[in-house]
Every structure is written in structure tokens, then in C-alpha cells.
Amino acid sequence: MSYHPENELLKRYATGEIDSGHGVAVASHIDSCSHCRKIVADFEEEAAEELVAAGSEGTLTGSDLEIVFDNMLEDIMTLDEDFSEPKSRKPALVKVNGKSFRVPSALTPLVERMGEWRSYGGKVFTSSIDLNEDCRVSLLYISQGVQVPQHTHKGFESTLVLHGRFSDEKGTYSQGDFIREDSRTKHSPQTPPDQDCLCLSILTEPMIFTQGVARIFNRFGKGMYP
Template identity: 50%
Template sequence: MRFHPDKLLLQQYAQGDVDATQGLALAVHLESCPECHQQVVRFERQLGAKLEHQAMKPSDDLPSEDMLSQILTLPQKSREELLVPSKPHQVTVNSRRFTLPKALYPFRDRIGDWRNYGGKVFSAVIDLEEEARVNLMYMAPGVSVPQHTHKGYESTLVLHGGFSDEDGHYRAGDFLLKDASVKHSPTTPQDEDCLCLSVLTEPMLFTQGVARIFNMFGKGLYP
């Protein structure tokens, strides 16, 4: 694993200052990256220490007795319930089966049907009811996606296998953040496929070949 979110993005994640879609991609990355996970823990501890030194808020901001009573009477999960592991969830695409990261388990019922692009590229939308588009993307071995850029931001997290573009080769766990300043053409090796989690704030804009027809009327294309 060579490509990670920058420290500012991790700090924003620890402070809760990222949107739901970006937060999901980061949570999946943290699940497989001890280095970034520890960095987030450090940021959270720093934030906690800062809060401890702040003055107490006025008493009228504190929970009322009725509210406290309601909280204390809420049903509590037993230790046994908390220790029960989540059942692994798998997706099947192009006759291949993949186990999803645990951070995606709560959204397994929000994964749409796989759409096929020419028999080599597949996508399935994860409906988070957010403006940004979240997809699972699968590329078969030996695939090259036409060169494109982005009207907004594209976050990509490699879940399985790997792919290359003009900036390097990416393996499982790697996190990429691309913007309008980048043009790239993701390509899988001849002997390896790739499954990714993709977050797009705006459609892709193709910059080469006949794929530019999708840019008509300035709309671009969501995979």
C-alpha cells in the first residue's frame, strides 16, 4: 500500500468535517491501513484533549432531567450481542465473487444492479441518498478506460487487484483523490482484474477519442 489520504483529509475525518460519501471511502481505507488508522486516533486524542480544557457550557445547555431519564431507560445491547461478528457480505460480478470490507456491510442492501460496459467494465451504484455518486467499479484484466478528467473530485479506493494510470500503479488499499487538474486512463494488467470503490462529486469528462461524445451539453458521464 503506497497511496494514502493526506493528513489534512484525515484530520477533517477525525473532526467529522467530511461528507458522508467521502467519509465512507475513508472508513474503508482505514479498515485496511494501520498507519492512517493510528493517525486518525492521534487526531481524535488531540481533539479530546482540547475539549477537556475548554470551559464548561452554561447549565441551560445541559440535558434536562427528563432527557437524562429517557436516555437511561433506553434498551441496552448485551455483551453477547456486541461480540457477535457481522456476517461477511459478498458481491458477484463477471463470474467473480468478492467479500466486501466491513465498513460497507451496513449498505449491502443499497447496492444496485451491475451495469455492463462492453463486457469488460461493470459498475453498481451504492445509493446513499447523497449528491455525490458512489459506485463499486469492476475492470476485467487487460482493460483500458478512455482518458478522462473530472468536473469535481473523484476518490478511488482499490478493494481488490490493481490498476495503473499516468501517475503510477495502485494496489488493494490504495486511496486516490483526483480533480480537474488530472487527466488519466486507468488500465488493468493483462493477468489481473480490479474492484474499486469510487466516489464522484461531478461526472467524468472524456478527453480523447470517440468517448468524448458523452461530454455533449457539458454533462459528462457517471459510470
């Protein structure tokens, strides 16, 4: 695992200030990444210390502190003793293109909200997940030996690799890797000839195709969601 969420995103996860799509993506990543679990634990400890300090300065009432500490105690009681070891959970099951994939249990609420799979030429499949939020969350399956047309992004694109691997102009990404791109990126993801790939994709704005005939999709809503 070579690619991780930025600290800013990990902090938002630790403090509960993250949207549902990114929340489950980060939860799935840290389930198998002790490095990022350690960072999240540090941010949680820092947030707890700030609450204690705010209480001692009188900016929180006694009832506020009671609620905060009750919630903290409940969280502590459900934590593993050693954050470097992942919790034992039952993974969710995703079926696409005649195959079945087990994905992290943190994705179970999303799997239960999956829409029908849409196929693009029998090579790329997407299933949109309705979370009633501004960003577009979907599962993306790319068959082996497929290249996605080059594109950029109006907003952010976050990708969590759930199975297999793919590469683009910047590197190769494998299971567990978390990648975040923005309008500064132009890339053309592709899978190797012998390997398919399943990803969780989060887009805050449509993607914009920058080469070839695929640019015609830019005319519909000034971009396209997968």
C-alpha cells in the first residue's frame, strides 16, 4: 500500500466532519493501514484534549461535558486495545460481470444502497450509490486490459482500490490505495492485460474528457459522471 489519504482528510474523519462517502472510504482504508490508523488515533486524542481544555476554560457547560464524555467513553469501550491490529469484521460481497468480490465491511451500508450496474461496452461497469449528498459516489469496475479516455476534474475525484490494480501517468495503484485528484490532473487510468480492478469512486463534480471522441460527453452538463 503506497497511497494514503491526506492528513486533512484523516483529521476530518477523526473529528466527524467528513461526508458519508469519504467517511466509509477512509474507514475502509485504515482497516488495513496501521500507519493511517495511528494518525487518526492521534487526531482523536488531540480533539479530546481540546474538549477538556474548553471545559476547564468554562466555554462548555456541565451538561455539555457530560454528554461529550459519555460519548467518548462509549467509543473507548468499543475500541480494540491495539489500534495497529485491524478489527475482525465480516466483509460485504459485490457481484459484477459474472464475478464476486469481497470488500471491507465498512462498505456494507453503501453496498446495500447500490443501484443497477451500467455497462460501457462490456468493459467498464458502474453502480451509483445514493447517499443524498452533493458528491457522486459509485462502485467502478474496469475489466482487464482497458484504458479509460484521458480526463480531468472540475472538483475532486477520490478513489479507493478495492480489488486488483490500475495505473495512470503518475503511478500504479493497488488494493487499499487511496488516491485523490483535482483539476490539476490529466490522466488516463488503465488496467494491465492480466488484471481487472474494482474501485470506490467519489466525485464532487463531473469529470471532463480532454482527448478524443469522448469529449462529446462534455456537452452534456459540461462534463460526465461515470
